[in-house]
Amino acid sequence: MDKVITIAMPKGRIFEEAVELLRKADYRLPPEFDESRKLIIDAEEEGLRFILAKPMDVPTYVEHGVADIGIAGKDVLLEEERDVYELLDLKISACHLAVAGLPDTKLNDVAPKIATKYPNVAAAYFREQGEQVEIIKLNGSIELAPLIGLADRIVDIVSTGRTLKENGLVEYETITEVTSRLIVNPVSYRFIDSRINEMVSRLTRVVSDVK
Structure with missing residues (x-):
């Protein structure tokens, strides 16, 4: 029997949209897949195993x-x-990473503070802009930082912009557009490349059909 391929996926919106893509690509996923609270789910007919993880942990699972x-x-x-x-x-x-803050405010001239859960991305972006900033890492409620005087700006994911608006914040700059990507462990790619390439081909056809 072929090796079971293990796929790490984040919970939430990405999971739901990825499952829809896989089904459109004719992967037979069990009916209970959508409702399950399990963290490991097997799709035995397809020789697939799914690990449901925090978004930030997915690349770690794949790398290791x-x-x-x-x-x-x-x-x-x-x-x-x-x-x-x-x-x-x-x-x-689809969404994008953006710099946001209170309207009509300038960055502090002395060590402006940037709150974000993306410290590496934020630091690299402001370095490219020639700005020396202090990065404050937060894990949630990033929008709160400018409101309580913790930071001059935030760097966060923006989808509809509704959360920013509801908290009285405005978007200043777009850092980069964001979509979800299929990634693979380099060693796995060498040893089971035919099945992985088949998945890529099947998903590519489905993605190409989406506007």
Whole structure:
């Protein structure tokens, strides 16, 4: 029997959109797949095993080989800088990384503070702009930082912009567009390349059909 391919996927929106893509690519996933609270789900007919993880952990699982394949947002890949191959832009869960803050405010001239859960991305961006900033890493409620005087700006994911607006913030600059990508462990790619390439081909056809 062929080796079971393990796929790490984040919970939430990316998971839901990725499952829809896989089904459109004629992968037979069990009916209970969508409702399950399990963290490891087997699709035995297809020889696939899925690990459901936090988005930031997906590239780590793939790099260390506990997952052969992963689906991760480009934001996570840029932040984590893991040793994985990026095989395909799945064009799902589109959003962008942006700099935001209170309206009509300038960056502090002395060590402006930037709050974000993407410290590496934020530091690289402001370095490219010639700005020397202090990065404050937060894990949630990033929008709160400018409101309580913790930071001059935030760097965060923006989808519709609704959360920024509801908190009285405005977007100043777009750092990069973000979609979810299919990634693979380099060793897995060498040893099970035919099955992985088949998945890439099947998903590519589905992605090409999506506007």
